[in-house]
Every structure is written in structure tokens, then in C-alpha cells.
Amino acid sequence: MYGFSIFMNTDLNETKRSYLTKMANRGFEGIFTSMHIPEDDVKLYKKRLIDLGGLAKANHLKLMVDISGDALSRSGFSFDNLAELKALGVTGLRMDYHISNATISKASQDITISLNASTITQQDIDELQANHANFDQLEAWHNYYPRPETGMSHDDFIEKNKCLRQHGFKVMAFVPGDADLRHPLYLGLPTLEAHRFLHPLAALMDMERMSVDDIYIGDGGLKEMTARQLSHYIKEQTVLLRGRAETADFSYVLGNHANRQDAARDVIRSATARFKAIPEIRPENTSARHKGAITIDNCDYGRYMGEIQIVKKDLQADSKVNRVGQIIAEDIALLDYIGAGQKFRIENEKQND
The missing domain is CATH 2.40.100.10 (Cyclophilin-like)
Incomplete structure (x- = not known):
């Protein structure tokens, strides 16, 4: 499956709405967003997530929300009421740092949970099993890396994916966009450092060679021609x-x-x-x-x-x-x-x- 990112640093304006609808029509099936970007005002996340979730539902798109620590409570939501998030159109939560495996296990009974593929350990897996996590609803999503020189190498990425596959995880990773690059660095959001300044379609095709199930555009936008090239590839398996x-x-x-x-x-x-x-x-x-x-x-x-x-x-x-x-x-x-x-x-x- 292919997806793209919509960030909540601003309201869901007409430009973002149009981009979302076009991406859905071009064959993309999922949205990724984050609720714990330090530069953002978390007080605005609830309204923006309500708007984004409604548009995701209208376009039949999955919506994965990245959270960490107390991000949910600070935004006006709760792990004790995941039904509220699901009603808004949220289909999954990506658990980053400072969330216990006990909390993750409980949440996995109600909603798709993605774990941090880049940092998950055998101890984490053992604790999730001990807490009766629903592994049918657990996925492994890699990080993206805003700072240059910090992305993963091909070798480490492939080796990590082999381990994840052995435990039955579905694996997801990011490739960079080429428009609306994310603040404050504006230098791409790839999982692999080699992809940072690569054509997004070239990065996506390279990623497909490495045991990945889902690939998302990390940055918040694509140039019109790039989006067309990606659509040709996704819908017709043709490189334009x-x-x-x-x-x-x-x-x-x-x-x-x-x-x-x-x-x-x-x-x-x-x-x-x-x-x-x-x-x-x-x-x-x-x-x-x-x-x-x-x-x-x-x-x-x-x-x-x-x-x-x-x-x-x-x-x-x-x-x-x-x-x-x-x-x-x-x-x-x-x-x-x-x-x-x-x-x-x-x-x-x-x-x-």
C-alpha cells in the first residue's frame, strides 16, 4: 500500500484539501500525520484532527496518527476512549517513545497499532506477548529522519526488516517528497539517508526491493509532475x-x-x-x-x-x-x-x- 503525509502545523486549508483528494484519486490509500512535533501548537491538534479524519473518511483513506508520551491527553483525547478517535476517522496509532508496552498491548485490542520499527527490541516483543497484545493489529513503522546524515543505511534497514519479518510484522517505511518540505529544516523526510535528495519515485522503487509492505511519502507534498509519475507507477506499473x-x-x-x-x-x-x-x-x-x-x-x-x-x-x-x-x-x-x-x-x- 502507498500513502502520504498531511501535517497539522496549519489548519486544513484548501491547498491541503485539494492535495489530499488528488492523492486519493491517484491511487494512494493512507495518510500519516503526527501529534508530537515540537514546533507545533498541540492545543490546535484536536480540531485539525477532526477535520483531517473527516476528509480521510470521505476519501476512503486510512489515517495513522503518530503519538508519544502524553500527546493524546494534551490534545484532548484518551487511551481510555479510543472509540472517539476511530469515530473521527483514525484507523491506527503509531506509538513512539514514552508509551509502555502494557498500554500498547491494551490499545491493540481496539485499533491498529504501529510500533517504531527502527528501535523495537526482543524485550519489547516479549513484554507485548506477556501483556497479551493483539499481534494481528500490530505493525512496524520505521522512522523518517529530518536531519541530514541521520537516516538509516540500506544494510541496516534490510537486516532490521529480516528480524521484523521473522516475528510476523508488516513493515512500513518513508520516502521523501519534493514539495511542502517539513519545517524547520526543509531537507526531506526519508527513512534511508540515500533517499534524501533522490527522486521520490526512484526512492519508492528502491524501497520496494527491501521487504517493505507499505511506503509513505514522508514530506507534506509532491510537485504536480512527480505526483503524476507516482500515479502512473501505482495504477499502471509504468515509469513515466x-x-x-x-x-x-x-x-x-x-x-x-x-x-x-x-x-x-x-x-x-x-x-x-x-x-x-x-x-x-x-x-x-x-x-x-x-x-x-x-x-x-x-x-x-x-x-x-x-x-x-x-x-x-x-x-x-x-x-x-x-x-x-x-x-x-x-x-x-x-x-x-x-x-x-x-x-x-x-x-x-x-x-x-
């Missing part, structure tokens, strides 16, 4: 790439493709390109191919004429290969995650202006 024309033959590469099942090391090869009816391709712009170059084999390549490729690493010039376009810089990172059989679509960058 924007290209810049370099020759008139660029029109031949536009549209839907799939990487061949026998994926090449150096290039992404369109599995359907040579089945398209195209005129003879004469040699043109046979210059060096840098990463992201979009190419068509010309008539000097014999039966390979018409093959369409996207270059994954810098390659030297080949007189038999025409460079007809270039993937724009913002989308280059996506190429590293187009594996065997992956569908992709090339669009002219100008149609997205």
Missing part, C-alpha cells in the same frame, strides 16, 4: 519518463515500452520497438551517448534498425546508432530502477510544461 528531442526521429520513441526480460547491463532495450512500422532510419547525430540518451539503431545496423534504447551509462559514439533524444535531468535517477520487464513511457518534456 520525460525526454527532450534532438532529431526529428524523436517522435518514433514516444509512447509506451517495456524493458526486455533479458535486461541489458548498459541500456534499457524496448521489447516492442522492432515490431513498430517505421521508415528507413538514416544515420544522424551518431555522437557519444551519455546516460539518459535515447537512441534508435539506424539502417547500418541491419536487422536491428529501429531498436530503441535508453542508455544507462556513458557509451562512446557508434555510427550505427542515432541519438534522437535525452531523458531530462530530473528523471535520470529513475533509469537505475527500470529492471527486466518493467513498463515505461517516454513523453516529450514540452507536453508537460
